[in-house]
Amino acid sequence: MFTATCIAPVNMALVKYWGKRNEELILPINDSVSMTLDANEMCAKTTISASESFKQNRMWLNGEVVPFEENARLMRCVEGIHRLALANGAHKFPLSWKVHIASYNNFPTAAGLASSAAGYACLVYTLARLYDLPMNEELTTIARQGSGSACRSLYGGFVHWQRGTSADGSDSIAVQLAPAEHWPNMHMLILVVNDARKKTGSTKGMQLGVQTSALIQHRAKEVVPQRVKDLIAAIDARDFESFAEITMKESNQLHAICLDTYPPCVYMNDVSHAIANFVHDYNETVGSVQAAYTFDAGPNACLYVLAENVPRLLAAIQLAFPNDASQSVEYLKGIPVPPVEVKNGLRDVSIGHVNAKNMLKYIIHTKIGEGPKQLSDEKSLLIDGYPLTK
Amino acid sequence: MFTATCIAPVNMALVKYWGKRNEELILPINDSVSMTLDANEMCAKTTISASESFKQNRMWLNGEVVPFEENARLMRCVEGIHRLALANGAHKFPLSWKVHIASYNNFPTAAGLASSAAGYACLVYTLARLYDLPMNEELTTIARQGSGSACRSLYGGFVHWQRGTSADGSDSIAVQLAPAEHWPNMHMLILVVNDARKKTGSTKGMQLGVQTSALIQHRAKEVVPQRVKDLIAAIDARDFESFAEITMKESNQLHAICLDTYPPCVYMNDVSHAIANFVHDYNETVGSVQAAYTFDAGPNACLYVLAENVPRLLAAIQLAFPNDASQSVEYLKGIPVPPVEVKNGLRDVSIGHVNAKNMLKYIIHTKIGEGPKQLSDEKSLLIDGYPLTK
CATH class of the missing domain: 3.30.230.10 (Ribosomal Protein S5; domain 2)
Incomplete structure (x- = not known):
């Protein structure tokens, strides 16, 4: 054997x-x-x-x-x-x-x-x-x-x-x-969102998209090639701001195409949109682009953020999306994050977004990593x- | 004077x-x-x-x-x-x-x-x-x-x-x-949705869209002209099914463009999407296209429906989106609708969509009408x- x-x-x-x-x-x-x-x-x-x-x-x-x-x-x-x-x-x-x-x-x-x-x-x-x-x-x-x-x-x-x-x-x-060593401080917070709705699977969703979206071919032919070039340049230069903008625009366009599909495929929910909105407000409040969201075929948010900016971003998230279990190891999974004091401006942006409690199931803190390995x-x-x- | x-x-x-x-x-x-x-x-x-x-x-x-x-x-x-x-x-x-x-x-x-x-x-x-x-x-x-x-x-x-x-x-x-006399039985149910979030105004939203969406010009130049032609033909022929499909696709594409805007403009919320989803399932259940949604720069749904199909559609909506005040005149505004018995299939499709109660503020029943008038x-x-x- x-x-x-x-x-x-x-x-x-x-x-x-x-x-x-x-x-x-x-x-x-x-x-x-x-x-x-x-x-x-x-x-x-x-x-x-x-x-x-x-x-x-x-x-x-x-x-x-x-x-x-x-x-x-x-x-x-x-x-x-x-x-x-x-x-x-x-x-x-x-x-x-x-x-x-x-x-x-x-x-x-x-x-x-x-x-x-x-x-x-x-x-x-x-x-x-x-x-x-x-x-x-x-x-x-x-x-x-x-x-x-x-x-x-x-x-x-x-x-x-x-x-x-x-x-x-x-x-x-x-x-x-x-x-991974090229940009080793590239980290990610994954916000897992509570969601009940059944969704169209991504295989079916993209099939329907190709068949019915009046925008998907234009995206594939006219939009993506330049974005790939620009993103590769941003990665080369470790230019987080450009990296973030392309990433967020790409996520938005994916979900735009899904909405343009007939019948429409909707993967983001109100909490997903609240997170995206929070990220834009957060970046504006801290005065530079420090976080970038991306969403796949589901409501969960993946936030790209450099290691040194994780504690402050996480603290603001905890204020904006309060959770009864916010300090537990079941809620905050992955790489440990040192606590940080939250400044007033951040408190304001966060509190502007507070809705109900417990909109997030849990948060995973992870980072850029290596390829497959034999054990x-x-x-x-x-x-x-x-x-x-x- | x-x-x-x-x-x-x-x-x-x-x-x-x-x-x-x-x-x-x-x-x-x-x-x-x-x-x-x-x-x-x-x-x-x-x-x-x-x-x-x-x-x-x-x-x-x-x-x-x-x-x-x-x-x-x-x-x-x-x-x-x-x-x-x-x-x-x-x-x-x-x-x-x-x-x-x-x-x-x-x-x-x-x-x-x-x-x-x-x-x-x-x-x-x-x-x-x-x-x-x-x-x-x-x-x-x-x-x-x-x-x-x-x-x-x-x-x-x-x-x-x-x-x-x-x-x-x-x-x-x-x-x-x-x-209006051309298609006098064209009616509409307006579902006014409870919503707390502040939205980008439509003037600002479309300005941002023109500036930042990578899809909006393609839509304007390549998609809309054919849709206008097709819709005019559908109206001429009083072809509700074509009318409905173009209308729904147009609504979806508007909101796709808004999502492709940077930062994204989000006007529909979870209830809006639940209504759209309900309409697709409703049409499938009744076996023909009897309702068409459209959403503007807000979460409210406007459903096009022929007069003879209003009672059944309204009954299904009441099941899918239950409201404590569902029978009151404050809740059901506009043209009165005779009650109707709901068949089992409809009950199933409606119940598949039930979420919380009171997601709708009220419903207005109206219809196609005349231009301005002097009093x-x-x-x-x-x-x-x-x-x-x-």
Whole structure:
């Protein structure tokens, strides 16, 4: 039996991926750019074992058995790796051996926190380790076919998913723009918002968007290319103000496109909008752009903020969005934040936004992080090819 | 002393006006189309007296003294009428006579119900009556300079405001597409939504939109022209389904553009989106498109619905958005609606949307209506040139 265990990080888009030109190959209508988040706070962890004795491919996700051969996206990733392994020549065991896969997300699945990106990146990376394949751009084209944005979770730091132009998708790859060390004090506060409404899934949402939005193609062709260029320059120069403005405009435009979809897809709620509004007022009050919001296909806010500005921003958030559990470790997750005194101006901006209590479920403090990593065998999720529990 | 008293209706945009190419002359970046609402439920009422004895121009709005000469838009309307009167030759009294103006809205000002459109249309129409000017397209260019959409309130039925191309705005006029009798069973339910948040005013919002939205010019140039054509055809043919789809898409795109503005302008809230979502589900449940929403620069929903479909739609709304006062005359304003039995399917769709109680302030039932009208002198708001109360 051969086994590999790896973790892969979550990534958060800055220039947004929204809309496919090929549903099956998951080819996007525009480039996107993301930042990879530290795996310490959030990651997917996957163990894959291959054995001559396995009768069939099997998979457990968060401890539950899930379909394998029926999952076209999963199969596409496995077959993609098989093709690479064949082309590579060397492999320690026959490709005909079946695999057992166990995967966990250490954060809520489908909470709008890009669990599928980390999950498929981890799957592909772990398969690559199992078959001794080198980490390269071809792996990103395979991860992309599991979940589009998964290709961006194969690198740390800042990552650029290029849409590509070829019909087979071979040039729709992710490349690293800069490693995490380039801008190590880039942190993030994730505000997880209470929300009851059912939402259109992002796959369905972007499909409807491509079919019905009168603005989405204009966005893809005329707006995104310049934004990608400008964002890459801002990252290069570590220019937070430009970085922030592009990021917020991109988030707003994604949700504009969703609203222009028919019937409309609405992912942000009143609390999300209150957070965005708070960020604009906060930046104005402190006199410089110190925070930038971005929202994906859900109501949660991800706020980019430099490490040195985290304590003050968090204090203002706590005032604006009060919570009964505001000081508890269950509420403030992730990297600890030293307390800070809040100045009067900040108190004013925050209090201008106070609505009901407990609008946020919890807050995660995290930062820029590395790409996937292989773990030692004692971290395996499988023992003799089967999950630990069960 | 000479006196004229008139009423003018509210209009509700179907293809939306959003964005000016000339702020001072109020010239829009795209055409818009609206339906005029029955003045029985909502209207502005204005009395204007002119007298040799008046020392200065004065105005009372909803009983309060408001600035006159300092109000550039108001002055522009008065001067526009003076120019027309001069050109017309005949007038009963010298243009140098000062005027006293009293105006009331019989509905909440600035509730997102286009009070300024009715108000300026009434002002210009009443001035025209006072100076014995004929009702024609030139009046619409004057009303437009008070408040853009006011030009559409000078006609009943369906109205088309053409953006025009000339720099002086002389061809940016409103024309009637069809009188109210063309589609007399076109009714409307206005759902007035409880809302606390302060909003960006529509003047400021569209200004910011033109300056910052990366999508607004594409909308104006590439999307709106076809929609105007399609909507005119739908109105001609009394094709409710096409009418409804264009109307809903237009509303969604207006709010998409607002969200793409930087910082974003958000006018719809969670209740607004719940109503839009309810309408889509309602139409699906009844098996044909029977209701169409539109939202302006506020959270209130205006639902277009044919007269015969009002009772059932209203009953479903009452189920989906329950209110403690649901049967009171203060809650259900306007044209009475006979009660109706609700079928199970409707109950299901409605109950799927129920959130908290009392999300709506009240509901107004109204319908397509006529243009402005002059009233007899006993309806005057001024006695000897001064307001009744005071």
